[in-house]
Amino acid sequence: MAGEIVIAQTTVDDEERAKALARGAVEARLAACSHIDPPLTATYWWQGAVETATEWRISYKTTTERLPRLQAWVHEEHTYDVPEWITLPVTGGSDAYLAWVVAESTPRPAG
Template sequence: MASIVIAQTTVDDETKAYEIARAAVEARLAAGVHVDARMTSFYWWKDAVQHEREYRLSFKTTTERVDELRAWVHERHPYEVPQWIVLPTAGTSQEYLAWAVQETTARNS
């Protein structure tokens, strides 16, 4: 049975964030994507603490599509090692789940 997950990544360019978000929805890999306001991230990279202004993308997708979405995002991602975190959801309404499944199902045009 399908369920919804939230998959997250970050990018440092607003235009790239919008491009990835829109294209993921157009490709029906995500039913929707939130692009959060710019934030500051601190992290270890190449033996030093780094910081970067980034945008978080939260993809609403199904468990059936999340692996394909991950591969698709990583092909387009500007980072050498993209963040990829998948969060389970709880208490999703049946109506919202049905919408997400419908919107992540490939259609013949």
């Protein structure tokens, strides 16, 4: 089951935006859960200059099946021109937790 689970990450420059992206993905069952890391200092190249910004990282726990929809949703909702989007495979974990991620990332039947 571990091969079915991934952690996807993005960053945003506003805490309220991070909370909205974290909650929206879970409400849409695109992810079983999400975590928001405290403010980070990001240093990066952008349009030919080195920039520094404060960002919040959102980590989503989801399945490989739901990942394309989650990515499309995050990119649609994101405010950056080029949002960070990194996925990390989950290679192990407790069977109960991994089963929970699969169950809670699965859309519920209508009705």
